[in-house]
Amino acid sequence: MDARTVRCRGARPVALAAALLAAAGGLGCETGPAVTPADLVLTNGKIVTVDSLRPEAEAVAIVGDRIVAVGSSAEIARYIGESTQVIDLEGRLAVPGFIEGHGHFMSLGQARMILDLTRARTWDEIVAMVAAAAREARPGEWIQGRGWHQDKWNPAPAVTVEGVPTHHELSRVSPRNPVILTHASGHASFVNARAMELAGITRSTPNPPGGEIVRDARGEPTGYLRETAQALVWRVFERDRAQRPPEAVAAEARRAVQLAGEELLRKGVTSFHDAGSDFETIDFFRELAEKDSLPVRLYVMVRGEPNESLAVKLPDYRMIGMGNGFLTVRSIKRQVDGALGAHGAWLLEPYNDLPTSTGLVLESLESIRRTAEIAIEHGFQLNTHAIGDRGNREILNLYEEIFRANPDKTDLRWRIEHAQHLAPEDIPRFAELGVIASMQGVHATSDGPWVPQRIGDERARTGAYVWRALIDAGAVVTNGTDTPVEDVDPIASFYASVTRRTADGSVFYGEQRMTREEALRSYTLNNAYAAFEEDVKGSITPGKLADIVVLSRDIMTVPEEEIPGTQVVYTILGGRIRYQAPTAGVPLDR
Numbered sequence: 346m347d348a349r350t351v352r353c354r355g356a357r358p359v360a361l362a363a364a365l366l367a368a369a370g371g372l373g374c375e376t377g378p379a380v381t382p383a384d385l386v387l388t389n390g391k392i393v394t395v396d397s398l399r400p401e402a403e404a405v406a407i408v409g410d411r412i413v414a415v416g417s418s419a420e421i422a423r424y425i426g427e428s429t430q431v432i433d434l435e436g437r438l439a440v441p442g443f444i445e446g447h448g449h450f451m452s453l454g455q456a457r458m459i460l461d462l463t464r465a466r467t468w469d470e471i472v473a474m475v476a477a478a479a480r481e482a483r484p485g486e487w488i489q490g491r492g493w494h495q496d497k498w499n500p501a502p503a504v505t506v507e508g509v510p511t512h513h514e515l516s517r518v519s520p521r522n523p524v525i526l527t528h529a530s531g532h533a534s535f536v537n538a539r540a541m542e543l544a545g546i547t548r549s550t551p552n553p554p555g556g557e558i559v560r561d562a563r564g565e566p567t568g569y570l571r572e573t574a575q576a577l578v579w580r581v582f583e584r585d586r587a588q589r590p591p592e593a594v595a596a597e598a599r600r601a602v603q604l605a606g607e608e609l610l611r612k613g614v615t616s617f618h619d620a621g622s623d624f625e626t627i628d629f630f631r632e633l634a635e636k637d638s639l640p641v642r643l644y645v646m647v648r649g650e651p652n653e654s655l656a657v658k659l660p661d662y663r664m665i666g667m668g669n670g671f672l673t674v675r676s677i678k679r680q681v682d683g684a685l686g687a688h689g690a691w692l693l694e695p696y697n698d699l700p701t702s703t704g705l706v707l708e709s710l711e712s713i714r715r716t717a718e719i720a721i722e723h724g725f726q727l728n729t730h731a732i733g734d735r736g737n738r739e740i741l742n743l744y745e746e747i748f749r750a751n752p753d754k755t756d757l758r759w760r761i762e763h764a765q766h767l768a769p770e771d772i773p774r775f776a777e778l779g780v781i782a783s784m785q786g787v788h789a790t791s792d793g794p795w796v797p798q799r800i801g802d803e804r805a806r807t808g809a810y811v812w813r814a815l816i817d818a819g820a821v822v823t824n825g826t827d828t829p830v831e832d833v834d835p836i837a838s839f840y841a842s843v844t845r846r847t848a849d850g851s852v853f854y855g856e857q858r859m860t861r862e863e864a865l866r867s868y869t870l871n872n873a874y875a876a877f878e879e880d881v882k883g884s885i886t887p888g889k890l891a892d893i894v895v896l897s898r899d900i901m902t903v904p905e906e907e908i909p910g911t912q913v914v915y916t917i918l919g920g921r922i923r924y925q926a927p928t929a930g931v932p933l934d935r
Contacts, residue, residue, distance in 0.1 A: 382426025383408050385920055387893065388418045390434025393901055394885040395441050395870045405439070407891040410669070410919035415885055437914060438899040440865060441885050442615030442892030443835040444872035446825030447762055447783050449531075450619040450643060451626060453608065454601030456829035460490030462526060463832075468502040468510050471526065476518035484521055487582055491527040491829060493535070494686060496795040506561050507688075507699070512537050512568025525578055530684035530830055534575040536568050544578045553577065555683075555707040572683045572705050598629060606640020610924040612834045613894035613913040616882060617641050618783075618825065618872065620728070620762060621648025621678040627662060634668025641918065642671050642892075644876040646678035646728050652715045659723045666881075669919070670890060673876065676726035678762070679713045682706060682736035685765065685799050686792065690733030693768060697801045704733050710743060717747045721754055726877075728760040728783065734768045734808060737761060741774050748778065760875060763788075763827075764815075766800065767808040776819035781875050783823045784812065786842035786864070787831045793845070793853030806854055812842065813857040822859075823875045824867035839864050839900060840908045861901050891920035 383406040392402040394415060404421035406414040414421055425431060460478060465471045471493055478488045495501075495508045502510040515524050516538035523540035527533075536544075548564045556573030558566050570578065586594075609617060622630070622645050633639045647655065647662065655677065664674045683689020683705050688696055691704040713729060720727040727744075731737045744759055760781040765788065775782050789810035797805045815822050824842060826833050840846075842864040845853045859867065873883025882890050895915040900908050916924035 380424055381408060381413075383413060383421075383424040383429050385430045385432070385891070385917070385922075386421055386425050387432045387434055387439055387895070387917075388421060390437050390439050390895070391899060392439045392885055393865065395866055396884040396886045398886075402885075405885060405891075405893065407917075407920045410891055410921075412885060412887050412889050412891050414887055432895070432915065434895060437895055437897065438901065439885070439893055439895045441869040441883055442894050442916070442918065443613045443868050444616040444618070444876075444883065445609070445614050445828065445833060445835070446618050446823040446868070446872040446875065447620045447785060448617055448825055448828040448833060449621065449830075450605055450617055451598070451601050451622070452531075453828050453833060454603070454605035456491050457604040457608070458597075458600065460488070460526070461492055462490045463492035463529065465493060465498075467498050467500065468514075472514045472518055475515055475524055475526075479519040479522050479524075482522050486522055487540075487585065488519060488522050488524045489526075490524075491531075492529050493526055494529040496686065496798075506567045506569070507559055509535065509559070509567065509569045511561060512541070512566075515568065523578075523582075525582060527575075528684075528687055530686045532684035532689050533569065533571045533687040534578065536570060536578050538568075540578050540581075541566060541568065543581045546577055550577070555705050557705070571687055572689045572707055602633065602638075602640065608833060609641050610916045610918070611913065612836075613896070613916050613924075614833060614835060615641055615892040615894070615916065615918045615923075616872070616876075616878075617643055618876060619643050619645045620730075620827075621646050623647070623649040624654070624658060624662060627674055630672055631664070631667065634672040637668060637671075639668060639671040640923075642882075643673070644676070644878070645672070645674045646676045647674065647725075648678040652712065652719060655716065655719050656722075659719065659725060663723070663725070670881065673878070675724075675877065676728050676760075677716055677720050678728050678730070679716050680707050680730035681710070681713060681740055682731060682733050685732055685796065688799070690766060691731075691736035691739070692733045692766070692800065693735045693738070694804075696799055698798050703735065706736075710739060713740070714743055714747070717743060720759075721747060721751050721757075726758055726760065728762050730762045732763045732765045734766050734771070734804070737764055737767050738771050741771055741778065741780065744780055745774075745778055758875060758877065760823075765792075765810055766804070767811060769807050769814075772808075772811060772814050772820075773818045775815055781821045781823060782815050783825070783875060784810065785825050785827045785831065786812075786838040786859075786867075787826055788841075789845055789853055789857075790841040790847045791831060793847045793851075794849065796853075809854065810845075811857050812859050812863075816859070816863060821871055821874060822863075822867055823871045824864065825872070835868055836896075836900065836909065836911050839868060840905075842867065843908070844905050846905075865901070891917060893917040897926075 385407040388404040402415045403418045406421050406424035524537040526535045553573050557571040558574050559569035682691035688699050689705045729740045731740045760783045762783045764782040842859045870883035873879040898911040914926045914929045
């Protein structure tokens with residue numbers, strides 16, 4: 346098309362002469378100033394921008410990896426040139442690319458290469474899966490799986506200790522191959538006799554700090570390893586894996602990145618907050634970023650490094666928008682407690698269903714305090730995992746202490762990851778201190794059926810996943826899935842956030858729902874803010890990165906029950922179509 350184009354109400358963009366003839370016929374076209382033709386235009390849709398200056402539009406123009414214009418279809422028609430790729434949205438909804446606010450990137454890919462236990466509804470199913478894997482495995486080869494949850498088994502196993510079976514059935518079907526099956530939360534593992542033998546776990550093995558080797562009435566290990574006790578087996582597992590050729594290790598890592606990227610793009614995730622990678626993994630990410638090989642944008646939290654190493658190396662690992670905006674490292678991850686499902690969350694009062702326990706402290710407050718001091722010194726954000734009400738209170742207290750000691754440090758945006766169970770009096774403190782509640786909507790509906798069993802109805806009602814109370818208090822609440830703990834699908838977490846409806850149709854304390862606008866913001870602009878990136882992503886705004894998702898249904902208006910059936914039609918990352926549903930049709934090349 347000529348540089349001088351037209352805007353036509355009710356007409357597709359056409360060549361200049363034809364457009365002028367159409368105008369004479371009454372279509373109502375007008376000429377506009379010359380603009381640089383766009384590389385990609387989305388038109389004829391409903392664009393929910395998450396930009397308060399223009400909340401809705403019909404069309405978007407993109408040049409390179411940036412949005413250059415947002416407006417009506419007629420207004421954006423002038424950006425269509427001879428080589429512009431055009432997507433006719435046909436009325437579909439387009440929103441900013443979803444930002445996963447808390448997940449585990451490499452674990453997502455790795456989880457696709459082992460037994461998927463998330464869909465197992467009985468312990469017998471898991472035993473059968475392990476038996477089948479053992480028949481195919483080489484002698485001595487490890488069998489891995491992830492995703493089981495004892496509260497989702499129906500019926501429950503006949504023989505259990507603390508709600509979990511003993512290792513004997515796994516040991517029977519896999520006597521020569523060590524087995525390690527990670528709990529859905531990642532905060533516990535189940536192993537067989539061969540794995541315990543290799544790790545040297547016996548009835549006399551002491552519990553490690555912050556962990557527990559669960560034992561039966563005779564004092565024998567059951568195979569259930571809670572929190573840090575998992576490391577007793579993981580060390581042996583990693584030692585065996587270290588004997589593999591370097592090229593095999595590298596190939597597996599690249600495969601994990603590929604699998605994670607494919608799943609994220611298929612589900613509309615364009616940016617990902619990676620909740621914990623060590624320096625070696627970050628070196629790997631940097632290498633990929635330098636080669637333009639990261640499949641999505643990563644915001645990485647440094648994890649698993651001692652304070653001594655952090656104090657020395659952090660300056661070398663600060664990266665902002667490396668690789669054309671695909672890699673940022675400017676935060677640190679710590680963890681004060683475990684998960685509620687594994688009785689590891691640190692509580693102010695004992696568990697209802699385990700009255701002898703108030704949970705576990707996984708990393709000492711003294712160590713986390715030193716990390717906080719290092720973070721302040723080097724200008725890094727601190728993001729601390731805290732699930733129980735005691736864990737959250739202790740971290741809020743620690744943050745407040747550090748903030749008061751450093752009044753010259755502002756706009757810190759420190760986060761509490763999960764913030765799942767809060768004492769009511771601590772809810773206002775998030776806004777007062779400027780602490781971000783980095784939460785996961787889908788956890789509430791996934792955990793809802795058993796949360797009252799763990800902590801009782803009153804504690805659950807007043808403090809469990811209290812999005813509404815936090816938002817009303819003025820706190821910034823973000824969203825995500827903690828993948829691979831949960832499916833990384835943003836639609837499922839959006840649905841959970843606005844309905845709090847569990848799989849059986851019941852509603853988990855519905856007074857804490859988000860509005861649809863709040864839920865979308867929590868998955869886009871709030872997550873961008875939580876990563877200091879609100880100036881470049883999180884809304885469909887001219888000048889920002891062209892990360893956009895097109896959906897099959899309008900999740901902002903359809904009846905609630907229709908939201909879960911929504912599919913991603915296009916995922917656009919940096920102005921390029923990175924995923925297209927098979928039914929999407931072919932974009933037009935002008």
